[in-house]
């Protein structure tokens with residue numbers, strides 16, 4: 001088979017996902033209210049203002065699946081939008097009626113949903129502490145990965161997570177690599193997510209190699 005070299009135009013380069021696309025998406029990024037371009041918006045009522053003068057300088061990684069271990073259906077949406085049917089599954093009895101949210105959810109196939117604008121406080125961390133500071137919801141952004149502690153996360157999720165993280169770090173400069181933590185790290189003994197199946201090394205390498213910095 002003979003392969004004919006093709007000229008790569010800038011437009012083609014964008015489609016191919018080369019550096020041109022990175023420049024393009026960098027301009028897109030995060031809007032003034034903290035909505036991420038490229039995320040499907042599902043506005044949740046579960047948010048409130050961050051305390052005055054509070055910077056956003058922590059990123060918290062979680063996992064969630066509803067019911068646990070199930071990766072189909074829209075139950076996570078239902079939970080974050082306060083419409084989870086308590087009768088639909090025995091597990092839901094425990095959590096229906098909770099008022100919780102995360103800023104972002106990345107589903108198994110890499111689809112990205114945003115429930116709360118970054119400038120607002122989402123309710124994902126609960127009782128928590130990072131670097132001696134309590135109430136991490138005040139100063140953090142929370143990202144949920146659809147999954148469990150023990151099941152390997154999907155390729156598409158790592159790719160999307162890296163992309164989101166790069167945009168977030170570009171906009172919120174206080175979020176440095178050292179200020180990205182798992183929920184288990186900020187709520188030890190109470191929370192275990194994102195769990196041992198989450199590949200921190202891979203994740204950290206994926207953001208370190210970013211052309212944005």
Ligand SMILES: [Zn+2]
Pocket residue numbers: 061062063124183191193
């Ligand atoms: Zn969590």
